[in-house]
């Protein structure tokens with residue numbers, strides 16, 4: 001593996017500046033793909049810019065004025081429940097105030113279906 005510098009970004013602006021200053025920099029989020037790419041020498045960056053510790057990039061916001069939806073680049077879906085056969089409802093209770101995004105998929109012995117469309121729920 002070729003040597004590279006490593007920057008643990010403290011702010012989104014610092015990460016953006018590092019990318020702008022170094023044409024051979026590579027972003028790292030979780031690193032699942034990046035580590036394989038490095039080990040296999042498919043990429044040879046001189047700088048790795050780690051953005052995994054930036055909470056600002058994990059937020060999902062809806063602009064109160066124009067309704068613009070902004071999904072942070074580190075935002076992920078998390079599985080919250082698996083229900084039994086023939087069940088068509090599930091209650092996700094007790095959520096704090098905020099905006100939540102839900103999607104569902106079916107499963108059987110052969111595997112999982114694709115996900116449904118995403119439904120947005122506002123908890124006041």
Ligand SMILES: Cc1cc2nc3c(=O)[nH]c(=O)nc-3n(C[C@H](O)[C@H](O)[C@H](O)COP(=O)(O)OP(=O)(O)OC[C@H]3O[C@@H](n4cnc5c(N)ncnc54)[C@H](O)[C@@H]3O)c2cc1C
Pocket residue numbers: 026027028029030031032033034035036051073
């Ligand atoms: C062994 C293995 C198993 C996997 N299993 C699954 C699975 O079960 N389900 C599934 O959905 N996926 C799976 N994946 C795919 C993997 O989860 C995705 O590719 C995911 O993008 C990895 O996320 P990460 O945060 O680790 O990305 P990283 O490895 O950190 O980055 C992935 C790529 O995106 C670039 N990048 C990162 N952040 C940004 C950004 N903000 N802007 C622009 N570019 C960026 C990086 O430079 C890199 O090229 C698997 C991959 C591997 C290697």
